[in-house]
Amino acid sequence: MKIPVGIVGISGYTGLELVKLLLNHPHFELSYAGATSQNELKDIFPSLAGVINLKVEVADVSEIKKRCNLVFLALPHTEGMKIVKELKGSNIKIVDLSADYRVSLENYEKNYCPHLDPEGIKSAVYGLIEINRNKIMGASLVANPGCYPTCSLLALLPFASMLESKFGVMIDAKSGLSGAGKSLKASSHFVSVNENMNAYSPLTHRHSDEIKEHLNLNSDANLDVMFVPHLIPLTRGMLVSAYAVLKGEFKDIQPLEILREFYKDEPFIRIRNEAVSIKNVAGTHFCDIYAINKNGKLWINGGIDNVLRGASSQAVANANLMFGFDEKLALPMLSSQI
Template sequence: MKKIPVGIIGVGGYTGLELLKILLSHPCFELAYLGNSAGGVRADELYPALRGLLDMQVLASDPKEVARRCELVFLALPHKSAMEFAKELLSLGVKVVDLSADYRLDLQNYEANYCPHTDIDNLSHAIYGLPEYQKEDIAKASLVANPGCYPTATLLALLPFVKYIEGSVFVDAKSGVSGAGKNPSEKTHYCKINENMFAYSPLEHRHQIEIEEKVSKFGGKDLQVNFIPHLCPFSRGMLVSVYARVSGEFDPLEVLRGAYRDSVFVRVVGSSSEVKNVAGTNFCDLFAKRRGDDLFISSAIDNLLRGASSQAIVNANLMFSLPLECGIPRIAYVP
C-alpha cells in the first residue's frame, strides 16, 4: 500500500519530537518533510535519540516545497506563527492539523486572549479536533485545530455531566513541566520546579476560555469554569480534578460509561485516575464520584500525547479515512 506523505513544521519542540516518534512507525503515513525556522540540521543531530532511525534533513520551512511533497502537515508552532503557514498551505491544497491555539477559538475569544487574527476565513471553517465529539466533522475537514492539553483532559471529564451541573465549576489541573514548552524559564529551572509545585495564572489562564467555549458548543449550556493550573515536578502527564454542584438522580460512573462506551481512547476506571497509567499513551482515564449534590471527576492524560501529538495523529487518521487508532501508542511507560 502506498503511504500518505506528511510533514512537520516546528519539529524542534517536545510535541515535534513526539510526532516524529509516532510517525516513524505509523503503518499508513510516511514522513516526507521536516521543517523549522532555520533548517541546516539532520533529525538525528537535533535529537540524538534518533541515531540510526532517522537522518532526514530538517529544512527552513517553505510552504511551496511542503505542498510539493506532502498531503498533510502538522504545525507544531507557537500561536501567530501557525496561522501564517496554515493560510498558505491550505491555499496550496495541503491539509493541516494545527497544534497551536490559532484555530481553536471563535474570533472574539481568540483576539481577546492572544493577538489579532490574520486568517479569519479559515478560522470560520476550522474543526476542533476532539475526536469523541467531532469525529464525523474531522473526517471531512481540511483544517483541524488540535485542542490544548488542559482543555482535552477537562472537557472529556466535564462534558458528560453538563446537563446535571448547577452553578459554576472548579477545575484543579496539574501538569508535568514539559507542558511549559522546551525553552527554559525561571519557573521551569530545575532548582525552581524540583520538589516544588505551584499554581500559575489562576482564574485567568487562556485555556479557561477554551474550556468554557467548548462546553457551550458541545454541552449545550453556558458554564462558568474556574480554572486553576499547577506546574508539577514530573516530566510529562496531567491530572485534572473537576468539582461541581449537581442535581438529579444519576450514577456518575454509569454516566461516564454511557458517554464513552464506543470510545477507543477513553477508559472509565474504578478509582481515581493516575498519571502513570496513561504516560506514553493516547488514553484518557476518567473516574467520578458523588456525595449528595457534590460531584468529583478525575481525568488523567499524557499532556504531550493525548494533549498534543498523538491526538493530532488521531485527527489525521480520521481526515484520511483510516481507523482512528492506527499507529497510536496504547502501552504506558509503567514498569
C-alpha cells in the same frame, strides 16, 4: 505508496513525539521537517540517530506544497495561522497544534492577538474526536486541542447538562514540565521545579475560555469555568480535578454509570473504579476518568499524557480520520511507566 507528511516546528517535544508516531504508521511517511534553522534531525534529537536520517530545513511553504499531502504545524500561537493562510487552496490537509484555530475570533483576540485569518476559524474543525468525529472526517483544517482543554472537556462533557449553572465549574489541573515547552525560562529550571509545585495564571489562564466555549457549545449548558493550572515535577502526564454541583433532579445519579454510557463506544476512554493515576496514562493515548457524587456535589478526575493525548497522538488520530483510516493507527496503548 505512503502519504508524504511534513512537520513544521519539529524541534520541540511535540515534534519529537510526532516523529515517533509517524515512524510506526503504516500509511504516513515523514518526508519534510521544518524549523527556524537547518540541522540534522539526529542532532536535535540524539535518540533518533540510526533510526531516521532526515534533514531539518528552514520552513518554506513552497516546499511544503511540493512535498506534502499532510502537514502538522507544531508551532506557537500566531505562527500556525501564517502558514495555514499560505496553504489555502493547496489541497494539503492540515492539523494545527497551535491555539490559532481552537476558539472563536472573539475569544482568540481576547486571549492572544489580532487574528490574521478570521475566515479560517469558521472552516476549522475542533479536533476533539469524541465530540467531532464526523466533522473531522471531512475536514481539511483541524485545530488540535491543547492538553488542559482535552483532559478537562473529556471529564466534564458527560455531566455538563446536569450541572447547576449558578455554581459553575472549578477545575484544578496539574501538568508535567514538558507542557511548558523547551524554551528556557526561570520557572522551568531544575532548581525551580524539583521538589516543588506552583499554580500559575490562576483564574486568568487563556485555556479557561477554550474550555468554557467548547463545554457550552457541545451541551445545552451555560456554565462559567474557573480554571487553575499547576506545574508539577514530572516529565509528562496531566491530572484534572473538576468540582461542580448537580441540579436537583440529578443529585442521585451514579456518575460512573453516566460515564460508561457516554463513552461506551470510545476505544481510548477508560472509566476507572478509583482515582486516576498519571502513571497509568503516561506514554499512551488513553484518557482515564473517575467521578464521585456526594449529596449532589460532583468530583470528576481525569488523566492524560500531556504531550501525547494532549498534543501529538491526538494530532495523529485526527489525521487518521481526515484520510479515512482507522483512527487507532499508530496510537500508543501501553504505558512505559513502572
